Structure formats: C-alpha cells, structure tokens
Amino acid sequence: MEIFFSKDIDGNVVRLGAEESAHCVRVLRHRAGDDIYVIDGEGTLMRCRLIGDSPKGAEAEIEERTPDWGGHPYELTLAVCPTKNNDRYAWFAEKAAEVGVDEIVPVIGDHSERKVFKTERLERILLSAAKQSLKGKVPEVREPLGVKEFIKSCKDSDALKLIAHCMEGERISVKEALERFDGSSYIILIGPEGDFSLEEVALAVDCGFLPVHLGESRLRTETAAVTAAEAVYFKYL
Amino acid sequence: MEIFFSKDIDGNVVRLGAEESAHCVRVLRHRAGDDIYVIDGEGTLMRCRLIGDSPKGAEAEIEERTPDWGGHPYELTLAVCPTKNNDRYAWFAEKAAEVGVDEIVPVIGDHSERKVFKTERLERILLSAAKQSLKGKVPEVREPLGVKEFIKSCKDSDALKLIAHCMEGERISVKEALERFDGSSYIILIGPEGDFSLEEVALAVDCGFLPVHLGESRLRTETAAVTAAEAVYFKYL
Numbered sequence: 245m246e247i248f249f250s251k252d253i254d255g256n257v258v259r260l261g262a263e264e265s266a267h268c269v270r271v272l273r274h275r276a277g278d279d280i281y282v283i284d285g286e287g288t289l290m291r292c293r294l295i296g297d298s299p300k301g302a303e304a305e306i307e308e309r310t311p312d313w314g315g316h317p318y319e320l321t322l323a324v325c326p327t328k329n330n331d332r333y334a335w336f337a338e339k340a341a342e343v344g345v346d347e348i349v350p351v352i353g354d355h356s357e358r359k360v361f362k363t364e365r366l367e368r369i370l371l372s373a374a375k376q377s378l379k380g381k382v383p384e385v386r387e388p389l390g391v392k393e394f395i396k397s398c399k400d401s402d403a404l405k406l407i408a409h410c411m412e413g414e415r416i417s418v419k420e421a422l423e424r425f426d427g428s429s430y431i432i433l434i435g436p437e438g439d440f441s442l443e444e445v446a447l448a449v450d451c452g453f454l455p456v457h458l459g460e461s462r463l464r465t466e467t468a469a470v471t472a473a474e475a476v477y478f479k480y481l
Numbered sequence: 482m483e484i485f486f487s488k489d490i491d492g493n494v495v496r497l498g499a500e501e502s503a504h505c506v507r508v509l510r511h512r513a514g515d516d517i518y519v520i521d522g523e524g525t526l527m528r529c530r531l532i533g534d535s536p537k538g539a540e541a542e543i544e545e546r547t548p549d550w551g552g553h554p555y556e557l558t559l560a561v562c563p564t565k566n567n568d569r570y571a572w573f574a575e576k577a578a579e580v581g582v583d584e585i586v587p588v589i590g591d592h593s594e595r596k597v598f599k600t601e602r603l604e605r606i607l608l609s610a611a612k613q614s615l616k617g618k619v620p621e622v623r624e625p626l627g628v629k630e631f632i633k634s635c636k637d638s639d640a641l642k643l644i645a646h647c648m649e650g651e652r653i654s655v656k657e658a659l660e661r662f663d664g665s666s667y668i669i670l671i672g673p674e675g676d677f678s679l680e681e682v683a684l685a686v687d688c689g690f691l692p693v694h695l696g697e698s699r700l701r702t703e704t705a706a707v708t709a710a711e712a713v714y715f716k717y718l
Contacts, residue, residue: 316697335572342704377699419718459718460553462614467579474711481656481696 246272247289247375248282249382253306258282258292260302269299280304283374285382289313314379316344318428319403320476323349323394324469325436326358330365336466337366340473341373341383350388355438361388391444395433399451403429406456407448408468409440418456418475432472437465483509484526484612485519486619490543495519495529497539506536517541520611522619526550551616553581555665556640557713560586560631561706562673563595567602573703574603577710578610578620587625592675598625628677632670632685640666642690645705646677655693655712669709674702 248268252259260268260282268274278294282304288311292304322345327333337348348370350361363385374382389397398405404425406418422430433440433453440448445455458471485505489496497505497519505511513534519527519541525548529541559582564570574585585607587598600622611619626634635642641662643655659667670677670690677685682692695708 314697314699339704339707342700343698343708376701417718419715459714460551461580461714462551463579464613467576470576470707471580471711471714474708475715477696477698477708478656478712478715481654 245281245378247378248280249285249371249375250282251285253284256306257295258290258304258306260304262300265302266299268302269297274302283313283380283382285371285374285380287312287315287381289380310380312380314377315381316477317480318344318430318476320345320473321347321349321403321431322434322469322472323351323431324434325353325356325391325465326350326361326388327465328357328437332464332466334365334369336469337385338369338373339470341370341379342377343470343473343477345383345473346381347384347386349386349394351391351394351433352388353391353436354441354444356436357438363387391433391440392447395444395448395451395453398431398453401429401431402427403431405431405433405448405451405453407433407440407445407453408456408458408472409435409445410457410462411439411442411445413445413455415455415457418458418472421454421456422475422479430476432476434465434469434472482518482615484615485517486522486608486612487519488522490521493543494532495527495541495543497541499537502539503536505539506534511539520550520617520619522608522611522617524549524552524618526617547617549617551614552618553714554717555581555667555713557582557710558584558586558640558668559671559706559709560588560668561671562590562593562628562702563587563598563625564702565594565674569701569703571602571606573706574622575606575610576707578607578616579614580707580710580714582620582710583618584621584623586623586631588628588631588670589625590628590673591678591681593673594675600624628670628681629684632681632688632690635668635690636688638666638668639664640668642668642670642685642688643693643709644670644677644682644685644690645693645695645709646672646682647694647699648676648679648682650682650692652692652694655695655709658691658693659712659716667713669713671702671706671709
C-alpha cells in the first residue's frame with residue numbers, strides 16, 4: 245500500500261511537498277482523479293482524491309479521515325546514547341518505529357564515544373518506517389542533549405521513568421517495572437557501550453528514574469534499545 | 482574482553498585456527514605465557530595459557546573451564562524466510578544471537594522472494610556476536626530448506642511449535658502461547674514479506690504448530706523474527 249506524507253493541510257485540501265509529489269506523479273504516475281492515501285505524521289490517515297497532478301506540488305481533496313491509524317495504546321520515549329557506528333542507531337530507530345515508539349532522544353553520556361549526532365537521516369528513516377508499517381504517526385527525533393540535561397528535564401513527568409544500566413546495585417527487571425505501573429506513559433533511558441556513570445545513575449534516581457536491568461544477556465546499545473521497545477509492546481500484547 | 486574460538490581441542494590443549502591465531506599473535510600481540518580466553522562454540526569458556534605463539538597455529542593449555550557460559554535456560558530454533566535484502570537477515574541473526582537463540586534455519590516459502598541463500602556470512606556474524614555477547618555457545622545455521630520440508634521435520638518434536646502469520650483465522654498471541662507452555666524448547670516459524678500460504682499454515686497445524694500473531698504492529702520479516710526471540714527471552718526475565 246503506497247502511503248504519502250504531508251503536514252500541509254488547508255481545510256479539506258492536502259498538498260504534497262516536492263519530493264512526495266515527484267514520487268506520486270513521476271514515479272508512480274498518479275493523475276487527477278486517482279485515490280491516494282496520505283498520513284499527516286500525527287496519527288491520521290487521509291483517503292484523498294488527487295485534484296492537481298503537478299510533479300512539483302500535487303494537491304488532493306480529503307475524502308475520509310482515519311484517526312490514530314496504526315497507533316499504539318501508550319506513549320513511549322526512548323532516550324538512547326548514540327552508537328559509535330551510525331548504521332546501528334539507524335537500525336534501532338527503524339525497528340523501534342515498526343514496533344511502536346513516539347519519541348527518540350539521542351542523549352550524550354559521560355562515557356559516550358560519539359558526541360556528535362545528526363538527526364536528519366533518522367527523520368527519513370522514521371518516516372519511511374511509519375509508511376511501511378502503516379502507521380499514521382511518525383515518531384519524532386529530538387535534537388541531541390546531554391544525559392544529565394535530559395534526566396533533569398523529565399523530573400516532573402508522571403511517566404514511568406526507567407534507566408537501564410549494567411552495574412551492580414539495586415535493579416529490578418524491566419518486565420517487572422512495567423507490570424507494576426498503572427499508567428501508559430514510559431520514558432526509558434539506554435546508555436552507551438561504556439554504560440552510564442555512577443553520577444548519571446544517581447541523578448536519575450534523584451529525578452524519579454527506576455534502575456532496571458534487561459535480563460542476563462549482554463546487549464549492544466541498539467539491541468538494548470529495541471529490547472526496551474519490545475518490553476513495552478509485550479505489556480500490551 | 483577478547484575471546485577466541487576453537488573446536489580443535491586435544492585433551493588439555495586447544496589449537497587456534499589460522500585466522501584466530503593471526504588475530505591473537507599478530508594483531509593482539511599475545512606471546513607464550515599470556516592468559517587467553519577461548520570458547521568452544523558449544524557453551525564452554527576455557528581460560529588458557531598460551532604455550533605456542535605461532536601466528537599460523539597458536540596453542541594454549543586449558544587451565545579452567547566454565548560450562549554453559551552466558552547460556553540461556555531454553556532451546557530456541559528460529560526458522561525464518563530469507564529477506565530480499567541480505568543485510569536485514571544478517572541484522573536479525575546478530576540480534577537473535579545477542580538476545581539468545583540456538584539455531585537459525587533459513588526456510589524458503591511458497592511466497593518467498595529470495596529462494597537462494599548462503600549461510601557462510603551468517604556463520605561469521607553469529608560467531609562474532611557470541612564473542613561480543615560473552616556467550617560460550619555459537620548459534621548454528623542450518624542449510625536452507627523448504628518451509629513444508631521444515632514443518633514436516635518438526636512433526637515429532639516435543640518443542641512448542643509456533644507459526645506466526647498475518648492472515649485471518651484462529652491465532653493467539655505469541656505471549657499467551659509461550660505462557661501456557663510448560664517446557665523449555667521452542668520452534669518459531671516466521672514467514673516472508675508475502676506471508677505464508679494457506680497450504681503452509683494448514684500443514685503446520687497438522688504437524689502440531691500453533692498459529693500465533695505478534696501483536697498489532699505490522700512487522701518486517703527480520704523484525705518479526707527478533708520480536709519472537711525477545712518474546713521467549715522475556716518469558717524468562
């Protein structure tokens with residue numbers, strides 16, 4: 245099923261951007277009168293009829309809206325330290341989008357090997373994954389920030405806030421932490437290859453984060469992040 | 482932690498193959514007298530002392546054995562149809578190895594786009610993942626075979642046999658199927674992008690497979706396979 249994307253909605257008319265229009269008209273050869281499907285990235289699927297087939301700016305009239313298309317009954321933010329290899333982070337983002345995630349936050353930790361991170365590639369991957377998975381909502385990527393900065397920004401949130409680390413100390417399993425929680429908003433923090441620092445964990449605990457482990461297996465950062473997404477997904481299975 | 486691999490064990494002496502020896506002696510510059518760690522691929526970690534440092538065939542004396550190193554308390558076979566893009570299957574294999582899997586079987590289905598599959602690259606990836614995850618057992622890859630052939634070969638197995646498909650019809654969630662089962666051996670069958678055929682599902686049911694779904698999300702083949710590995714992993718979390 246081909247899905248287009250646009251946030252350019254004016255009343256009952258949606259306009260596709262340059263890239264989407266070129267794909268729609270030149271590559272897929274749609275013409276005025278054709279039915280096309282467009283997501284708005286916020287959750288809604290619009291069944292539309294093409295009224296203008298310019299390859300630079302196609303226009304369509306919205307005939308039917310399906311809200312919360314392909315949505316999931318929870319809000320999940322995954323704050324994950326960038327991996328040394330960018331492809332691994334991209335893989336994680338795509339898989340998290342398929343399974344279900346609302347926001348991805350690249351966080352730079354004390355032990356992070358990669359301290360610079362470009363979000364543009366991730367945005368393209370997340371849009372593509374949303375279309376491919378038939379979801380109306382495209383997960384957001386936030387601009388990178390420090391782990392400590394991120395932790396403090398969550399202090400007043402009512403979400404279940406979890407920090408996954410591999411050091412000794414009080415931790416429960418992510419599964420147990422999720423099961424005990426009555427709400428449906430989750431923030432899960434996944435550290436770099438070198439793990440979080442003691443200071444980062446202490447700050448997290450002070451700001452209401454619960455230290456958790458992800459089981460016995462020693463997981464790469466991107467695998468841990470997908471495992472966290474799966475853990476929340478399974479709670480609702 | 483550097484880990485070497487060898488199945489060439491003679492009494493209390495382990496010999497590294499050409500590639501592992503070159504890495505050990507030339508790259509990492511180990512010399513006779515050094516302690517090195519070697520896995521046998523079957524589950525055992527051996528702490529050894531290097532006695533011969535030839536870069537073509539290093540030898541070491543086993544000083545201590547740790548059986549079932551990094552092992553998991555279940556047996557999991559993932560029979561997964563090859564994806565059109567080989568990299569995606571490689572990602573799945575690596576992630577399944579990190580989380581926990583014993584055997585990967587590439588199965589060619591009625592709707593498979595890819596009917597030819599080379600296992601060599603997968604073997605390298607699985608060995609590398611086992612070392613990186615600190616596991617003594619390297620998951621095995623079987624030679625590709627047809628879905629129907631594979632299904633029939635499982636007929637007499639006592640394992641919990643699950644076939645994940647996306648068609649209408651009686652299916653329970655993979656989570657429920659896993660929870661109901663008392664044993665610890667699992668065989669999970671994951672289909673191609675075009676799903677299994679009705680005949681394949683019918684044959685599977687005849688041979689004791691339970692049709693399951695993997696939740697609401699529409700997952701790519703490799704994502705479905707990792708999700709299945711995670712589902713079993715979470716049962717034991």
